[in-house]
Amino acid sequence: MSIDAKNRKKPTNNFRYFSLYCLDVIFPKRCLGCKKFDTWLCDKCHARFGLVVEQRCPLCTNVITPSGITCLKCKHKSNTFIDGVFVASYQDIFLKKVIHAYKYRFIKELSAPLALLLAQSLQNAHLKVPDLIMPVPLHDRRMRWRGFNQSQLLAQELDLQIPLVCDNLKRLKFTAAQVKVKNRQKRLKNLEGVFGLNDSKAIAGKKILLIDDITTTSTTFNECARVLKKAGALKVTGLALARE
Ligand SMILES: [Zn+2]
Numbered sequence: 001m002s003i004d005a006k007n008r009k010k011p012t013n014n015f016r017y018f019s020l021y022c023l024d025v026i027f028p029k030r031c032l033g034c035k036k037f038d039t040w041l042c043d044k045c046h047a048r049f050g051l052v053v054e055q056r057c058p059l060c061t062n063v064i065t066p067s068g069i070t071c072l073k074c075k076h077k078s079n080t081f082i083d084g085v086f087v088a089s090y091q092d093i094f095l096k097k098v099i100h101a102y103k104y105r106f107i108k109e110l111s112a113p114l115a116l117l118l119a120q121s122l123q124n125a126h127l128k129v130p131d132l133i134m135p136v137p138l139h140d141r142r143m144r145w146r147g148f149n150q151s152q153l154l155a156q157e158l159d160l161q162i163p164l165v166c167d168n169l170k171r172l173k174f175t176a177a178q179v180k181v182k183n184r185q186k187r188l189k190n191l192e193g194v195f196g197l198n199d200s201k202a203i204a205g206k207k208i209l210l211i212d213d214i215t216t217t218s219t220t221f222n223e224c225a226r227v228l229k230k231a232g233a234l235k236v237t238g239l240a241l242a243r244e
C-alpha cells in the first residue's frame, strides 16, 4: 500500500539532522562553485560574486540613489519608514545558489563568506556608523525548523564592533515567505502587525542597521523600520545580500 505523502508524519529535528549527516557522508563538503573538496566556497569562487556598484531606491527600485537611500518620490509617501537599503548583489545566480544552500541545506559555515560580502558592500556604501545592528527576526516556528536565524548569523559574522541586538525586535506572527507573495499590496498586507519590540525605550534616538539575507521590494525592512521609528529610532537602514 502506498503512503500518501501528505499524511506522512513530519520528520523531527533529530531526524532532519540525521538525514543531513547522511547526506554529508554521501555528498562530502565541496565548493558550490568549482566542486573543490573540503570547502563550501573556495576563495576563487568567492571572488566571482559581482558586487553592486550603483544602489537603487529600496522601495521603487527604479531610481539609482547614493548609498541606496529612498528616492524623493518614495520618501514622501506616508508608508515609507526605511531610509535606505544596501544590497550586495542584484541578479547573481551563483550567489542565490549559495544563499539557498545556506538557508535550505542548513550549511551554517557559509555565514562567514556571505558576511564578508556584506562587509565589502558596506565599505562601498559610505554609511554613517549606526548605533545598533539588528537582524530581521524569524518566527519561533521557522527558527525551530531551520535551527538558526540566517540573518543573525550573518550579523554576528559581520563583527563590526557595534552593539548587536538580537532579542528586541521580534516576529509576532508566522507568515508566508515574502518571496512567495507576488503582489506588493499583498506583501504589505502579509506583514501587517508582524513585528513588535520587547523594549521600545532602548530604540529611542538610535540609528539602526537591519540585516537580512534577501530582500524582495524591501517591504520586510520597511515594516521593521515602521515599528522602530514608532519607538523613536532616528534612522533605519537595511543591508541584504541580494535583491530577489
Ligand atoms: Zn570554488
Ligand SMILES: [Zn+2]
Binding pocket: 057, 058, 059, 060, 061, 062, 063, 070, 071, 072, 073, 074, 075
Ligand atoms: Zn523610490
